[in-house]
Amino acid sequence: MELIERKVTKIGNSIGITLPSEVLTQAGLSQGDDVQIEVKDGKIILKKKEHLQLPDGVDAEFMDILKDVIKEHDKAFKGLVDR
Secondary structure (H helix, E strand, O other): OOOOOOOOOOEEOEEEEEOOOHHHHHHHOOOOOEEEEEOOOEEEEEEEEOOOOOOOOOOOHHHHHHHHHHOOOOOOOOEOOOO
């Protein structure tokens, strides 16, 4: 993909960056989609948030907590794989 330059600009009461429609199409994004934003090594990583259908009785808040615990202890979990 070619390099695209954009300006950080004021959008209403917020600051933002607009994205060309071809970038959104390639990323599988459309208006109203949720995204996850991560800053890593000075770079902004933008990912479409995938929505999972949770089984009955499994709370979305529980899944968020579980995800945080897994992320926090990722190195230990990966170490268990090698045993």
